[in-house]
Amino acid sequence: MTANPYTPGQVPRVFAGRAAELRRIEDQLARVLTFGELGGPLLVFHAPRGIGKTSLLRTAQRRAEELGFVAAWVACSRERPVLPELVGSLRTALERAEVLPRGGAGGVWRKRLERVSVEVGLPGAKVAAEVASPPGEKPDDTLGLAPIHALGTLLHDAAALVRRRGGAGLLVLVDELHVALPDDMSILLNTLQNLDGDREHNPLAVVSAGLPVTPEALTRAATFGERSAFVPLDVLNGADARAVLTAPAEEAGVGWTEGALTAVVDEARGHPYLLQLIGSGTWDAARPRRGSKLGSPTYDAGCPPPSSS
Structure with missing residues (x-):
């Protein structure tokens, strides 16, 4: 028996479909890579749970890193502000990519990241002047309350640092955006609005x-949130649904009978999570070996394969 290659509730081992949506992301990455400028407005994919939003973002992250981007990932939560999490993720990404300066300058960067993560997470907190000042320069004491300025400067400087060190730029990925605090949404939107005003240097x-509530939540957080690029995700078409099932199995040297494949695709109706769930249940029930096929005369008769329940 070979290991089960299906991953219900997790990012799939083999990502299939979503070619048009991936192109939307790749278009932004190409703009950053080619011109060294802001990729465009906030790109927002929205859909019900189980449609594959997180898998899409994770696939984009892998592709971006292959192109030389440093990618910072954060998932929003109702229990805590997301901006400190974003800054922490940015620090981890920069360290992993080994682009932070060495020696004293690197220490300044780390202190700066720590300070931002604290200040943007405290409503009404004063952002320390050194946060918004480039490393090595004297802080500007006139900044006062400036979380938007601080976050914008940090993103600009981090992206420029990656570029100077030979990378393509910075990619920030924000999952579960609908549960972000309104203040965090507002700060993020205003930050991107300011960066867009000088996009050639970001x-x-x-x-x-x-x-699906994400577009409305962003518009409530800031009126110009409607300028974001909203892209709804639908269920997978027949060809992509079949690929979700066949591609992981083929990597393990296992095939599907046409009857079993058709039964699962019809049962799941293009829902990525259900495809993974039923595929996983079918695999566990069949316990296939390399060179075998998932399916039986029962499946070929049109009956759905066993579920995992």
Whole structure:
């Protein structure tokens, strides 16, 4: 028996479909890569749960890193502000990519990241002047309350640092955006609005995902949130649904009978999570070996394969 290659509730091992949506992301990355400028407005994919939003973002993250981007990932939560999490993720991404300066300058960067993560997470907190000042320069004491300025400067400097060190730029990925606090949404939107005013010097892109309520939540957080690029995700078409099932099995040296494949695709109706769930249940029930096929005369008769329940 070979290991079950299906991953219901997790990012799939083999990503299939969503070619048009991936092109939307790749278009933004190409703009950053080619011109060294902001990839475009906030890109927001929205759909009900189980449609594959997180898998899409994770696939985009892998592709971006292959192109030389540093990618920072954050998932929003109702229990805590997301901006400190974003700054922490940015620090981890920069360290992993080994682009932070060495020596004293690197220490300044790390202190700066720590300070931002604290200040943007405290409503009404004063953002320290050194946060918004480039490393090595004297802080500007006139900044006062400036979370938008601080976050914008940090994203600009981090993206420019990646570019100077030979990378393509910075990609920020924000999952579960619909549960972000309104203040965090407002700060993020205003930050991107300010960066767009000087887009030629900001080599970064921001891509997000959330439930169908996300566009309304962003518009409430800031009126110009409607300028974001909203892309709804639908269920998979027949060809992509079949690929979700066949591609992982083929990597394990296992095939599907046509009857079993058709039965699962019809049962799941293009829902990525159900495809993974039924595929996983079928695999566990069949316990296939390399070179075998998932299916039986029962499946070929048109009956759905066993579920995992």
